[in-house]
Amino acid sequence: MRTQVAIVGGGPAGLLLSHLLHLQGIDSVVLERRSQEYVQQRVRAGVLEQGTVDLLREVGLGERMLAEGDVHGGVYLQFDDERQHIPFQELTGRAITVYGQQEVVRDLNERRRRDGGQVLFEVSDLSVHDVTTEHPFVRFTHDGVDHELRADFVAGCDGFHGVCREVIPAGVRTVYERVYPFGWLGILATVSPSSDELIYANHANGFALHSMRSATLSRFYLQCAPDEPIEAWPDERIWAELQTRLGTPGWTLREGPIIDKAVTAMRSFVAEPLRHGRLFLAGDSAHIVPPTGAKGLNLAVFDVDRLAGAIADFYRTGSTTGMDEYSAQCLRRVWRVQHFSWWMTSMTHHFGGPDQDFERRLQRSQFDYLRTSPAAATTLAENYVGLPTR
Numbered sequence: 001m002r003t004q005v006a007i008v009g010g011g012p013a014g015l016l017l018s019h020l021l022h023l024q025g026i027d028s029v030v031l032e033r034r035s036q037e038y039v040q041q042r043v044r045a046g047v048l049e050q051g052t053v054d055l056l057r058e059v060g061l062g063e064r065m066l067a068e069g070d071v072h073g074g075v076y077l078q079f080d081d082e083r084q085h086i087p088f089q090e091l092t093g094r095a096i097t098v099y100g101q102q103e104v105v106r107d108l109n110e111r112r113r114r115d116g117g118q119v120l121f122e123v124s125d126l127s128v129h130d131v132t133t134e135h136p137f138v139r140f141t142h143d144g145v146d147h148e149l150r151a152d153f154v155a156g157c158d159g160f161h162g163v164c165r166e167v168i169p170a171g172v173r174t175v176y177e178r179v180y181p182f183g184w185l186g187i188l189a190t191v192s193p194s195s196d197e198l199i200y201a202n203h204a205n206g207f208a209l210h211s212m213r214s215a216t217l218s219r220f221y222l223q224c225a226p227d228e229p230i231e232a233w234p235d236e237r238i239w240a241e242l243q244t245r246l247g248t249p250g251w252t253l254r255e256g257p258i259i260d261k262a263v264t265a266m267r268s269f270v271a272e273p274l275r276h277g278r279l280f281l282a283g284d285s286a287h288i289v290p291p292t293g294a295k296g297l298n299l300a301v302f303d304v305d306r307l308a309g310a311i312a313d314f315y316r317t318g319s320t321t322g323m324d325e326y327s328a329q330c331l332r333r334v335w336r337v338q339h340f341s342w343w344m345t346s347m348t349h350h351f352g353g354p355d356q357d358f359e360r361r362l363q364r365s366q367f368d369y370l371r372t373s374p375a376a377a378t379t380l381a382e383n384y385v386g387l388p389t390r
Ligand code: RFL
Pocket: 008, 009, 010, 011, 012, 013, 014, 031, 032, 033, 034, 039, 043, 044, 045, 046, 047, 048, 101, 123, 126, 157, 158, 159, 160, 161, 162, 163, 184, 186, 264, 282, 283, 284, 285, 291, 293, 294, 295, 296, 297, 298, 299, 300
């Protein structure tokens, strides 16, 4: 088998890269370990930056997102039972769109299928070879048959647990990491949202988030132990804790059947550089942020937009400038987003150290500062809606 770009991973990064390359007349093959059903059912991100929405619309992927996604002009921040609004639209002129990642992935798969794109699901035993030569290739098994896919370039879009990052030798790769002493218990419930916009709450019991997916689907998260057994959280306990942490006078949290429940550990992680020879990393394979800033998917979109542009430049003009600058350009945005995600996490979670009373007073002070200073609120708002991408 031969293609121009071998793409490992059929999540949002891999599928969008394949689509963007197709628009430039460049051929690719996407190799995904899981089944299509699994990838499309996986409940994950929900918040798209304005820049992500603009890009998806420009490249012909906006139809269902614009019809079904919900535009939000701000979020609520809550400290104990005190709630305040951060008006993004008013402060920055920009907004966010709530549209599930699995919907983005479904739109991408559908479009790749219609355009005749090659996406192979349920591949196994995948390995990447010769990326420092002009003839890299990927070995994998599909339908019980061993294959070798030769390519000009390999894109590692295989997420945090993928194999591509490890292809970069330890002596070349530097990893920066912070692991948090807590995780998020995430649930999806068939009940209409109890708020018009997201609520990020810092309560004495820990962090809670009210998000949503549609008029009939709500999404919630609760800070918990990073290795919390899901059995420790029967539905009644989840609702009781959400009622406590999100409660505020005069407001009611509606409850409903819980249809999905999972615990995610939280980390900040960056592997530098994002390029080794003809291998390029994009999305979660190169960086992870704690989800408090709602940034992971948006960063993945930024990476592949850059990468598609750089590869297209190479085929069109022979110039390698875009590819040479790819890693440094992405890392500048990655570190801004790392800082914002760490900051949002620090402001809203309990770290439980010996100085936790000190910490909580700092958090309270930050909350008050955001309420009284338009400059502080604008800092949050411009990062949340996404700093300019170009
Ligand atoms: P993905 O989505 O992990 O996709 C990688 C794909 O690669 C496949 N794969 C392999 N395929 C072949 N061979 C191998 N050896 C392979 N190894 C792995 C995997 O099966 C998978 O299909 O990475 P990608 O494309 O970089 O996308 C990144 C996003 O998924 C991620 O950043 C976001 O979900 C993060 N995130 C959020 N991001 C936002 O922008 N806004 C949010 O509101 C938001 N909320 C969240 C989140 C992530 C969460 N979890 C569960 C981690 C909320 C949560 C709870």
